[in-house]
Amino acid sequence: MTKEQLITKLKPLIEPYVQDEEAFKNLSEDTDFVKDLKVNSANLVDIILDIEDEFDIRLENEDMEQMLDVKSAMEIIAVKLGI
Amino acid sequence: MENNINKRVVVTGMGVVAPNGVGIPEFTKALQNGTSGITFHQKLKDLNFSCQIGGVPNLPHELQSQYFTDLQLRGFNSSGILYGCIAGIDAWKDAGFETDPDSEPDYNTGLIFGAGTSGVEKFREAIYKLDGGEVRRLGSTVVLQTMTSGISAYLSGMLGLGNQVTTNSSACTTGTEAILMGYDRIRSGNAKRMLVGSCSDHGPYVWGGFDAMRVMTYKHNDDPEKGSRPMSASASGFVPGSGAGALVLESLKSAMERGATVYAEVLGGDINAGGQRQGGSLTAPNPIAVQRCIKNALKNSKINPNEVDAINGHLTATSKDALEIENWTRALGRKHQDFPLVNSTKSLVGHCLAAAGSIECVASILQLQEQFIAPNANCEDLHEDIKKLIDVSRVPQQAINRDIEVIAKASFGFGDVNACVLFKRFIA
Numbered sequence: 397m398t399k400e401q402l403i404t405k406l407k408p409l410i411e412p413y414v415q416d417e418e419a420f421k422n423l424s425e426d427t428d429f430v431k432d433l434k435v436n437s438a439n440l441v442d443i444i445l446d447i448e449d450e451f452d453i454r455l456e457n458e459d460m461e462q463m464l465d466v467k468s469a470m471e472i473i474a475v476k477l478g479i
Numbered sequence: 480m481e482n483n484i485n486k487r488v489v490v491t492g493m494g495v496v497a498p499n500g501v502g503i504p505e506f507t508k509a510l511q512n513g514t515s516g517i518t519f520h521q522k523l524k525d526l527n528f529s530c531q532i533g534g535v536p537n538l539p540h541e542l543q544s545q546y547f548t549d550l551q552l553r554g555f556n557s558s559g560i561l562y563g564c565i566a567g568i569d570a571w572k573d574a575g576f577e578t579d580p581d582s583e584p585d586y587n588t589g590l591i592f593g594a595g596t597s598g599v600e601k602f603r604e605a606i607y608k609l610d611g612g613e614v615r616r617l618g619s620t621v622v623l624q625t626m627t628s629g630i631s632a633y634l635s636g637m638l639g640l641g642n643q644v645t646t647n648s649s650a651c652t653t654g655t656e657a658i659l660m661g662y663d664r665i666r667s668g669n670a671k672r673m674l675v676g677s678c679s680d681h682g683p684y685v686w687g688g689f690d691a692m693r694v695m696t697y698k699h700n701d702d703p704e705k706g707s708r709p710m711s712a713s714a715s716g717f718v719p720g721s722g723a724g725a726l727v728l729e730s731l732k733s734a735m736e737r738g739a740t741v742y743a744e745v746l747g748g749d750i751n752a753g754g755q756r757q758g759g760s761l762t763a764p765n766p767i768a769v770q771r772c773i774k775n776a777l778k779n780s781k782i783n784p785n786e787v788d789a790i791n792g793h794l795t796a797t798s799k800d801a802l803e804i805e806n807w808t809r810a811l812g813r814k815h816q817d818f819p820l821v822n823s824t825k826s827l828v829g830h831c832l833a834a835a836g837s838i839e840c841v842a843s844i845l846q847l848q849e850q851f852i853a854p855n856a857n858c859e860d861l862h863e864d865i866k867k868l869i870d871v872s873r874v875p876q877q878a879i880n881r882d883i884e885v886i887a888k889a890s891f892g893f894g895d896v897n898a899c900v901l902f903k904r905f906i907a
Contacts, residue, residue: 412553413550
């Protein structure tokens with residue numbers, strides 16, 4: 397799976413929780429979930445669960461703590477998928 | 480009458496989500512026409528309930544989306560919070576207020592919104608996951624949907640309220656108690672306005688315990704609309720209901736300053752408990768305490784018993800209905816032809832449990848405003864014990880138009896708790 401494919405799969409998972417639509421339109425690897433997309437920090441666990449279901453992986457508490465932006469999320473998912 | 484307009488409390492907005500009507504216009508029509516909201520529920524049958532009928536408000540998804548964002552509805556499974564928020568927002572808008580997500584908090588307005596339990600369906604989902612060792616997969620909203628104050632947390636945020644925000648809980652007295660608590664907070668000068676009300680979930684996990692107690696009727700699964708029969712000789716237990724009622728209470732001063740439309744005045748009331756003594760128990764009321772509650776409500780409202788034109792009773796359709804009527808006759812010192820007109824909204828919506836008091840207070844105020852008495856459905860055979868106390872004409876079968884100035888509303892709940900409130904027609 398390429399980075400572009402990964403980001404394409406990730407976007408619809410994040411979308412329901414986004415409070416800043418403009419920032420979402422310009423989503424890039426550097427986009428921060430809370431600071432840029434204004435996701436309620438309580439919802440980060442919901443994004444994690446949706447990612448687990450979509451990619452059929454399990455994310456540990458340590459993974460979760462690091463998944464604060466698109467880039468770190470993509471890296472952790474890639475490691476879990478072995479790509 | 481109290482002259483200080485800071486101490487007088489009026490109702491300036493109402494909202495309702497009832498089994499026989501969602502929204503004030505539809506609910507008013509249902510009360511006038513005697514429309515029942517009781518239906519058969521296959522799920523109750525599948526789960527071997529004795530009583531397979533109940534009252535559930537009709538809320539299509541499109542309607543829910545007008546009040547909740549898609550994000551709020553994601554993983555949402557708490558019908559009581561859904562009903563409460565819709566009734567609460569409607570009441571707020573009805574009172575002439577808007578909601579602005581960017582506003583300062585309204586420190587002059589508080590919220591007392593009662594509940595019996597919250598989000599039982601969500602709680603069930605969570606328990607299955609938990610017992611499966613999947614606590615990490617519960618998601619972020621289990622606490623918010625299942626905490627008893629979930630309704631006040633959701634609703635106050637939607638409206639931006641900044642005064643006291645809380646949830647009261649006193650079984651089937653909850654809704655009426657919330658109104659009197661809000662009334663007190665305005666009278667004490669701690670708030671200008673209080674959004675008050677109560678809500679109750681629907682479904683087997685709320686109603687099952689009552690079915691197990693054999694206090695719900697099992698005789699009307701084939702004719703649901705005939706099931707809820709308060710005061711009837713053939714009453715055989717209550718029919719469970721659900722929903723929410725909400726009222727904006729406001730000091731008369733505040734209402735006058737903003738030129739608000741006033742539905743009615745809250746004259747006062749009383750809240751007490753029977754101590755589970757003198758015939759009272761966890762499930763039965765102490766009649767002396769009930770009478771005391773009604774008498775004190777009249778006294779606090781500065782109303783003479785003869786001024787009460789109508790009563791909206793608790794009257795659930797169990798064996799206690801005759802005792803309740805007896806308590807009213809004793810507390811008011813009025814019997815037979817002299818007894819006020821009396822009705823039970825439960826004949827049309829069932830017993831909405833924690834939501835009963837607020838839905839029935841909304842019904843009481845609508846009857847004052849529209850000057851009618853809603854029919855007692857299914858009471859063509861008034862109970863003999865009640866006939867000995869009051870004349871049959873006091874229990875109308877059809878809606879009747881009548882001048883009513885004062886209506887008394889009482890609610891009684893498990894734990895031997897009582898509340899009685901008096902509303903007066905308001906003419907500006």
